[in-house]
Amino acid sequence: MIKFFAAVIIILAAFVTFIYPLANSIKQGLDLQGGTHIVLEAVDTPEAPVTDDSLNRAVSIVERRINEMGLTEPIVQKEGARRIIVELPGEKNPEKAIETIGKTAVLEFKDESGTTRMTGNDLKTAKEQIDQGKKNVVAIEFTDEGAKKFADLTASNVGRKIGIYLDGAPLTEPVVNEPITGGKAVIIGSKTLEDAKNLAILLRSGALPVKLQVMEVRTIGPSLGQDSKVKSEKAFAIGIVLIMIFLIIIYRMSGVVANIALLVYVLILLSILKYLDATLTLPGIAGVILSMGFAVDANILIFERFKEEVLIGKSLRTSMEAGFKRAFNTILDANVSVMIAAIVLIVMGSGTVKGFAVNLALGIIVSMFTAIIVSRSLLTWFINTGLITNPWFYGLNRKVPEHMKNKGGHK
Secondary structure, three states, rough: OOHHHHHHHHHHHHHHHHHHHHHOOOOOOOHOEEEEEEEEEEOOOOOOOOOOOHHHHHHHHHHHHHHOOOHHHEEEEEOOEEEEEEEEEEEOOOOOHHHHHHHOOOOOEOOOOOOOOEEHHHEEEEEEEEEEEEEEOEEEEEEEHHHHHHHHHOOOOOOOOEEEEEEEEEEEEOOOOOOOOEEEEOOOOOOHHHHHHHHHHHHHHHHOOOOEEEEEEEEEEEHHHHHHHHHHHHHHHHHHHHHHHHHHHHHHHHHHHHHHHHHHHHHHHHHHHHOOOOOOEEEEHHHHHHHHHHHHHHHHHHHHHHHHHHHHHOOOHHHHHHHHHHHHHHHHHHHHHHHHHHHHHHHHHHHHHHHHHHHHHHHHHHHHHHHHHHHHHHHHHHHHHHHHHOHHHHHOOOOOOOOHHHHHHOO
């Protein structure tokens, strides 16, 4: 008796305590909070054909640039063989972001003859600042090897211009007055400090290995995202309540046990999503709700087998054990079939389709655990209390067998 009621109290207390913090801590996609969705496509050029390695490096550089821009919880992921998906939650003016993340950013230092003497690979770091003349500049520092190259470049070009180019366009063409040996320099020409900051970000992150072309820009307003969030939360709550009412009406005490197991299911699934740092979207919520249906279906199969065992003359305890054993293979086969479909969607799909499939797959795994372990343990402990021995309270609607009337469900 102590086991059952202690477990129920712990589960209810954990659910009340952690459900809201867990739900609010999971990252939300653009369709729930608004923001900007950008699709970039890598384009072949004679100098830089698109390869899997170059696209992976481009993803890393784009992600680094976005992180340095200070945008909140961005999502950058590869899609297919050439595309990069960028999601910027809360970003309403994507023009500046697109200009920064999509620029190839090939930095070159050229002499008056047009010969490239140094590149961005020779840079160690870059930082925007305001100099003593109140000008917006980018202070750059070279690597040890780059410092030597820059010293040689300036020493051999005293009295001449050195051109600093970004993606072939001149940034500045200063005249060298004397050799610069300190391994540091400044790039002038930025109209605002924000422009200097964006240039510094490009230089720090390095040049993109391939050319990226913007294919799609979609902005979702915060009001639309909030409306979707409210509706999805309402649908989730209504779904759980209706399922719980159905289980209690049809299966009575067994339904109560299934409802408690359902609370465990929700807590475990949200905890996994939090641990994986997953981003919840509307399709992802659909996957969660669908997997809840599988969790309930598993309990229904078990309870129906349980009732069948009672009707052939077995005690409650024996019927419960036999019901779980008989239902296990059916539950396993059904869940494996759905898991195969989910894995195919994860491997072959992308974007929201993959998010839906991942949540569905995780939900199926958790539902197996709650049905086979949690429901079974709780129901076993409750039957062992001997508080209720009438099979009607476990969902049996037919005539109660005589042996159950006489022996109270214990053998």
